[in-house]
Each structure stands twice: as structure tokens, then as C-alpha cells.
Amino acid sequence: MKERNGITQHPAYPCWLNYKQYPKAADPCFEKYGRAVRVAEPSRVLNTAAQELCRAMESIFGLTPAVIREDDRQPYIQLCVTPGTAAAASGFCIRAVQENGQDKIVISGTDEAEVLYGVFRFLFLIGSGKTIGEIETQETTCNRLRIMEQWDNLSGEIERGYSGNSIFYEHGKITKNLERIRDYARLLSSVGINYISINNVNVFEEETKFISDVYLPEIASIASVFSDYGIRLLLSINFASPIALGGLETADPLDSGVQNWWKETADRIYAHIPDFGGFLVKADSESRPGPYTYGRDHAQGANMLADALQPHGGLVVWRCFVYNCHTDWRDRKLDRARAAYDNFVPLDGKFRDNVILQIKNGPMDFQIREPVTPLFGAMEKTNQIIEFQIAQEYTGHQIDLCFLVPLWKEALDFDTDAKGKGSFVREIVSGKLFHTQTGGVAGVSNIGDSPAWTGNPLAQANLFGFGRLARTPSLTSREIAEEWVRLTFGGEAVVVEKITDMLLRSREIYEKYTCPLGIGWFVNPGIHYGPSVDGYEYSRWGTYHYADWKGIGVDRTVATGTGYAGQYKGRNAEMYEHMETCPENLLLFFHHVPYNYVLKSGLTLLQHIYNSHFQGVEEAAELQKTWDSLRGLVDETIFEEVQRRFELQMKNAVEWRDVVNTYFFRRTGIPDEKGRHIYP
Ligand code: GCV
Secondary structure, three states: OEEEOOEEEOOOOOHHHOOOOHHHOOOHHHHHHOOEEEEOOOOHHHHHHHHHHHHHHHHHHOOOOEEEOOOOOOOEEEEEEOOOOOOOOOEEEEEEEEEOOEEEEEEEEOOHHHHHHHHHHHHHHHHOOOOHHHOOEEEEOOOOEEEEEOOEOOOOOEOOOOOOOOOOEEOOEEOOOHHHHHHHHHHHHHOOOOEEEOOOOOOOOOHHHHHOOOOHHHHHHHHHHHHOOOOEEEEEEOOOHHHHOOOOOOOOOOOHHHHHHHHHHHHHHHHHOOOOOEEEEOOOOOOOOOHHHHOOOHHHHHHHHHHHHHHHOOEEEEEOOOOOOOOOOOOOOOOHHHHHHHHHHHHOOOOOOOEEEEEEOOOOOOOOOOOOOOOOOOOOOOOEEEEEEOOOOOOOOOOOOOOOHHHHHHHHOOEOOEOEOOOEHHHHHOOOOOOOOOEEEEEEOOOOOOOOOOOOHHHHHHHHHHHHHHHOOOOOHHHHHHHHHHHHHOOOHHHHHHHHHHHHHHHHHHHHHOOOOOOOOOEOOOOOOOEOOOOOOOOOOOOOOOOOOOEEOOOOOOOOOOOHHHHOOHHHHHHHHOOOOOOHHHHHHHOOEEOOOEOOOOOEHHHHHHHHHHHHHHHHHHHHHHHHOOEOOEOHHHHHHHHHHHHHHHHHHHHHHHHHHHHHHHHHOOOOOOOOOOOO
8 A cells, every 4th residue: 555645545536447457358459540639619527627637548548648739640648529429418429440541549528527437437437448440339328417415524524434434524624635525536537426415414503614614625626526427516505594694583485585585595505505405405304404493394395595596597306205204113104214205295296496306216225125105206397306325324324235226227127107007216317208308317326535436445336326327217236246346356257256256246135135125214212334124113113013013014005004116107096005016125115014925935924024034144154255266366455344344234134144044933833844943
């Protein structure tokens, strides 16, 4: 490891932009173009794109390209903005052409950020071993907003962070280390991220002041780094700021004093950050203030902020994670899963054009398996984005391997039936299905100041995969996994095959040794790692499984339960309502099921739970063994770091297996039919 600007340079630090790996795959034919980069009309982001190309050409081919403005006799790579290059509104194009007998590679985009994405795609193609004949690419972006959200606090801690401390803040201050932030901006733009919010959605006392002159100059410096990469900055705000900062007596969105205060605040922010993206808002959620305090609804709250930002072209990203977190476990009628729909569907059509609702993929909270929230498909006149959690809060804390792209793809590919067959979530968030103005995908970041960014180096695959999927939801999980492995570890067949396979199996393995059949929430309360089957069962959070000695699961049917299944459209409502048609991997989410219920496999529910936990541990051990077999084929430091995590994952998996199986054995008194050991 060597040092640069005080940042520890770790072999995993460059992530997938590990240009040193690329020559192993690169077609030498590219070399002749790499001696010059032509940018006829330089601009901020085009300059970044040119620099990136130069840096890559140097690492891959040992060249020092000249950046030129005029045409040249030697072959070159040309970067240009050509509005309308791609078929849709926004996209890029890569072509190798011969014009007037001269060879060049043209990377054109509908705007400067698209050219930058084109450059990174071009480099990915080289790094993936494509030949000059295979690089012709036209790519359009499906989702206008591709947002990375940091849950970083000024203290330097990260809520649900598993990769060290924040790269933005240290010891109660905004960092002066803009180099690491620049490296992060580069990584994000390489996978097409175009917005970032840099502070936790839970906005505490000091962070509330981020929108004041106290912090805006420093925040503007951070924004400027991101602007170089075509990424616009968002800030999470405290809805009660007019009281906390402005000295007003209320934060009522219909109060004219409050409205003016937000307008002046917006003006002030834009004076510091001319391309400021807007506000991200968690309101009336987990004890954060919001419009309900004043008897107002969420459209009134969001619109007030939208009006303040609108003259500057800013957005309000308004979260729908609104539910009662003070429930009584004795009350079987109250169902947290219903909350987002109940709170927001009545407001459809009432939001301003520059408001976008941000909706978590599932109705609960980022469990290893949940149904897709029925809010998608229920609001035809409202801009929406889907929120994923890249940070592995409930999915193994970046210790256990859990490649989340398959989970996200399932959500994007879910057919809501809102306008009949083919009403996919991906078409709703892209704005295509309901012709909404804007939409996209947001992800809760999994990075911190750990040398490999994501704690476990293999968790980088989730960061990469999130960006790739947000821009191009049609990619398969395999395509994404394989591309990441090639770029990160090089293209050796055995390495690509084994790591890709590990990634693709990992989510189901994690599911097998943790929570069965969509029930979720068997985690240790608070930290959300390790098993505690009843940990949340008698608490206020509304996350119950209702296991007794006869059965387990939540009756969410219309006929006899909470009615949640009825929030879905058409065929989905029908499908979830009945045990026979409900997909079995979600059975316990929708139904209270007796332990002796026979599943399609012919196994009883109880035997399935036992089997899956035994199997999950065995399969986790297979992952560990496969990794062990890669010693000598991947960098030794990375190898050892991942190996250490597999040791911890195995301990975790065994703990889960034994706690969960013992729990059900003690509840039912029914032994495992295969006679394996369960603790009496
Ligand atoms: C930022 C879950 C997490 C919280 C998080 C919240 C949210 O409840 O446990 O840490 O708060 O989701 O998404 O707002």
C-alpha cells in the first residue's frame, strides 16, 4: 500500500476503475487512437471527460495523449456534444469511423455529462476485452434522476454505515479533504449517477444549519467538485428549520412567513451553489417534524418547498417512509405495510411538477425479501422514484456477501398491472407508463472512509450495480456482476466465472439462513445484524410475525386480515389474497400459515424452515470455499480481507440457523424429519 495525499491507497481503492487491470484484456488496436483527444468546444464536464481518457490511456497503453481542439492528421478520440445523438432525450453514442481517410473514435452525447458517461463506457468496453470492431454503442438513459444518498452526520458517523466513517465530515466539521470526495464523484459518474445528497435524511441540530451562511461556503466547495462530474448536489433539510434557524414560531407550510422564509433560504443557497439540485425531505417519519404537526398534508408540505425552489430549477425529493412507529403489538388491525399507500394515494395529482416522491422498494424497510410496495401503480399523476438501500442494513452489514442487484431488478421488473399486463415498476419510475414529468432511482450509499470504500471489497459490486441498473434497468444481474468482476479483478476466466457465480447466489443464500418466506424482521433490534426472532415482536415498530405454537405469518388479506393485499391492482390483489396463488417466497408476508401447511415442494412449512436454514449454512460454506480457491488469482490484500469476512459470515450463518431452528422446534415440539441436531 502506498500513500497519496494522506489517503491510504489500498489495492481495492480504485474499484472498477482499476485501469491497471485493463491491459490484460485490452485490444492493442485502440492504442493508435489514444495519442490525442479532441475536444473542439471545451467545457467543465468535457474537460473532466478528456482528463479521464488521458489518465486511462496512460495507464492502459503507456501513452501521454495530447488534448487538441482542431482536426488533426493522426487518429484521435473525439468528444463532442451533439443534441439528439441518441434516439431518446438523453444518451451517448460511441463509433469508430473513417472520415476523409482519417480514423477516429467519436464519443458523442446529448449533453456534456452524457459524453462523460460515454467515455467511461468506452473504457469499460476496453477493460472488458471488447475489440475495436465491437465498440459501436448507442445508449439512452431511461431514468432522469439517479441519486446517491448519504446518511452521513456531521459528527463523522454514518447512520447504517458499515464502511468506516464519513468521507464528508470529521469530528463535527466538514472535511477539507476534497481529493477523496473527487475520487468518489469520479466513481459515481462512471456509473451514471447525476445527483447526490450529502447529509443524513435524519437532520439533527447542527446539520439543520447546512442551509445557512454558516456552512454554505464549504458545502459549495463540495458541490463544485461534483459539478465537474455532472453531479448536482441535494441537501436533506429539517422541515422545522423556520423555527430552528429562522426564529419563527411555526413551520406551518400554509403560513406566509414560513413560505417567505423558505424562498429567501432558496435564494441564499443558489447564490452559493448556482446548480444546486434541491431538497431531500424525511418528514413525519420516525419522529422527524413534518406538515402533520400543523394539520397539513404532505402535498401542502412538499409544495411549499417546491415553490421556493422552482424559480431556480430545484427539485423536492419527498420521502414516503411515513408510518406510525408507536404501535401497540396487541392491535392486530394496524399494519405498518399499509402506511405509505394510505398516506399518499389520496394526494395523487396534488403535487407540483418539481416534487418527486421517493418510495422504498418494499412496504416495510429493505428486508431481504418483501413484496414491491403497492404505491407503485396507484399514483398516476405523481412523479416517483424508487429507493433502494445499497448499504446492507438488514442484509449482512457488508460482512456477509449479499449482491443486491437481483433484489432491485425484481422490484423494477414487477408488473403492477396498473394499466393491464406490462405495467412494470421500471416504466413507472422512468415516467413512461403514466407520462409523468420525471422519475428515477435513488440508493442509500454503502461507502465510507474505509480503504476499499465499502468495507468488504466485494460490496463494491453493489455500488457499481446500483448505478448501472439505475441508468439501464434492462441489464441482467449476470451482465452487471460479470462486468464488475472483469473490471475489478481482470478477465481471467476462472476468476470471472467463480466470483460472478458467488455474487449471483449470495442473496438467496443469505435469505435461506435468515428470514423465511418473506417474513423478515428476525434481526437483533437496533443493530439489525444477527438473529433475534422475537426481538421486534412486542415492540412499537409494527414489525410482527405473530408466531405461536400452530403457525406464523401476518394475515394481510382483505377477507380476514389487515386488507393490505387489496392495495394492489387487478391480478396482483387476487394473487396475494389467496394462499394457493401467493408466491411462496412471500407466503408469510401475506398469510398466517400453520406449520403443517404443505408447500408446493411437498414439504411442510416447518420442515421448509429447518431445511432452508441447514442449507443456507452449507451454501455459505461453499461460498467461503470458492473464495479460498482464488488465493493467488486475486490481489493478496483483497483476498485476505474478504476471507476474514467469510469467517465472520460463517459464524453469523451458524448462529442464525441454530437460533431460528431452535425457536421453531421449541414452539412446535416437532423434530426435524432428517434428524439433524436442533437445540432442545
Ligand atoms: C435514516 C430505517 C433505518 C433508519 C433510517 C430509516 C429511513 O428505519 O433503520 O436508520 O433512518 O429507515 O429510511 O429513514
